[in-house]
Amino acid sequence: MKVAIIGGGPAGCAAAYTLQKNQIDFEIFEAADEVGGRTKQLHRDDGYNLGTGALFLMGGIYPRTMALLREMERKKQLVPWTGASELMDDDGSRYPVRLDSFFSFIKVPTLGLRDKLRIIGTGLRLFFAPSARNPFDGSQLARYDGDENLEDWSRANLGDKAFEYVMRPIMDFLYAVPLRELSTPFPKALMKQGHKIALSSPEGGIGQINEWFLDNVSPDRIHVSTPVEGLTREDQKWRVSYSGGSILVDKLIIATEAFIAANLLKAHLSEDAYRRLMSTHYTEYAHVAVGYDEDPWPDYPTDIVLPVGEGGVRNVGAMVLHGRRLPASVPNGAQMVGVYFNTPPLKDMSDDDIKEEAVKQVNAAFGQAQKPSFVHLFRYEKGLTIAKPGHYKILNKVHSLLPEGVELAGDYFSQAGVEAAVHSGEKAAKNLLRYRAQEF
Ligand SMILES: Cc1cc2nc3c(=O)[nH]c(=O)nc-3n(C[C@H](O)[C@H](O)[C@H](O)COP(=O)(O)OP(=O)(O)OC[C@H]3O[C@@H](n4cnc5c(N)ncnc54)[C@H](O)[C@@H]3O)c2cc1C
Structure with a gap:
């Protein structure tokens, strides 16, 4: 059996690892000039290692990874990271919390006794209720997917204050969209399994995971700068065409974004399957890396600042001191802040607006600093896959x-997250192994 894997993000690389382990012949095609997709690293000549997308893994809630x-x-x-954080309220007040512990938010002084009791009560109810075992497994999430959106659920079950000071800051950082746009099975599973969360990253940044997956794969099977342009059926096989050539394979794993998979397969899909794939919602996303050759805040008490408040739209969801998160990502004595924007304000912001706002927010969060050594904007037209209410069910049927x-x-079978990609890539490869078992 010969397989073509199309797409070299973590989903494609996890699929390659699984096929390699089972001695299946395959080739992997990646459109960009290196593998990694939205987990790629950008190594600057001055010694900074910037994550173009993903920052951290989340321990026990990333079981397959x-x-x-x-x-x-x-x-x-x-490299473990505590994710020590502080909520920065509209009036400037600061409240320490930990990103890896929902219950650390209970100490936030804006929450009254009633709010705290509701959080504990809802937490206990969720703990005993059935939910997705792996919060990134689309088929498990589909079982609990209804019309409910996260804002309505949070306000009804946690209260308005906990919505603003617990759920919203966490989800703004993770998904950057209004909570009304998010489905509930993932955050419920996250709350239930919050005790398993442990943040970490490889020393070389998240992108290093892809290199590890491909460690034992011969380089002549990895085709970078080779976007696949067409797929045609020839008898029982598939012809995979790319600029300058084509190959004939028995099976395909398509590990691109959903809309690319839909268009590559369009001639071979029912209208229903095509529509389901195309319904996957990708949001515009922007983050900015602000570098300082001399760390302006060596003694700052936390590594993350999360802006909060009641109501309103905030431009930024989170600011992260990357030099604390991953010391090897900055030169000695330097610091780099990642400024993660919320999606809604981006539509009215130019690239320069975003960079200017990022530096302003950094100074407001950590204290006025010298002029940064660099300000690097990452702006994605289609950055994060968002699971709207009903999404998991719609996508799960596609298989x-x-x-x-x-x-x-691809991560789009659940929601953005390396675990979603790795889980789906491994599963796709295992499904092909089942075909092989049937053939013999
Ligand atoms: C700013 C940002 C921050 C994030 N932070 C985190 C985080 O902290 N933790 C976390 O777990 N996740 C995070 N994520 C999400 C994570 O990066 C994604 O969930 C993950 O990269 C999805 O992997 P994938 O393989 O499904 O898709 P991708 O990573 O998008 O990979 C798809 C690949 O397919 C390739 N491709 C497309 N078309 C073709 C073609 N025609 N031929 C060949 N190749 C093609 C693309 O070039 C790409 O390399 C973040 C994402 C972003 C954008």
């Missing part, structure tokens, strides 16, 4: 509507 890292004997190379010999992988 952690299992594969353990299997590759790479888990011990993860059963695919042509024979085709598997899809």
Whole structure:
């Protein structure tokens, strides 16, 4: 059996790792000039290592990622991070919390006794209620997917204050969209399994995971700068065409973004399957890396500042001191702040507006600093996959509507997150292994 993997993000790389482990012949095609997708690193000549997208793994709620890292004997190379944070209220007040602990938010003084009791009561109810075992497994999430949106659920079950001071800051950082646009099965599973969260990253940044997955893959099977342009059926096989050539394979794993997969497969999909894939919602996203050759805040008490308040739209969801999160990502004595924007204000902001706002917010959060050494904007037209109410059900059905010999992988089957990608990539490869078992 020969397989083509299209897309070299964490989903495609996890699929490659799984096929390699099972001695399946495959080639992997990546459109960009290196693998990694939205987890790529950008190594600057002056020694800063910028994450173009993903920042951290989340421990026990990333079960397949952690299992594969353990299997590759790479888990011990993860750099742990406490995620010590502070909420920055509209009036300037600061409240310490930890990103890896929902219950640390209970101490926030804007919450009254009634709010705290509601959080504890809802937490306990969720703990005993059935939910997705893996919060990034789309088929498990689909079982609990209704019309409910996260804002309505949070206000009804946690109260308005906890919505503003607990749920909104966490979700603004993770997904940057109004909570009305998010479905509930993922955050509920997250609350239930909050005790398993442990933040970390490989020393070289999240992008290093892809290199680890491809460690034992011969370089002549990895085709970068090779966007796949067409897929045609030839007897029982698939012809994969790219600029300058084509190959014939038995099976396909398409691990691109949903809309690219839909268009590559358009001629081979039902109208229903195509529409389902195209319904995946990607949001505009921007973050800015602000670098300082001399750390202006060596003694700052926390690593993250999360702006909060009651109502209103905030431009920024989170600011992260990357030099604390991952010391090797900055030169000695330097600091780099990641400023993660919320999506709604971006539509009215130019690139220069975003950079200017980022520096202003950094000074407001951590204290006035010298002029930064660099300000690097990452702006994505389609940055994060967002699970709106009903999304998991719509996408989960797609697996059963695919042509024979085709598997899809990608974070969009649940929501943005390396675990979503890795889980789906591994699963796609395992499904193909089942075909092989049937063939013999
Ligand atoms: C700013 C930002 C911050 C994030 N932070 C985190 C975080 O802290 N933790 C976390 O777990 N997740 C985070 N994520 C999400 C995480 O990066 C994604 O969930 C993950 O990268 C998805 O992996 P994927 O393989 O499904 O897709 P992608 O990473 O998008 O990979 C798809 C690949 O397919 C390739 N491709 C597309 N078309 C073709 C074609 N025609 N032929 C060949 N190749 C093609 C693309 O070039 C790309 O490399 C973040 C994302 C962003 C944008």
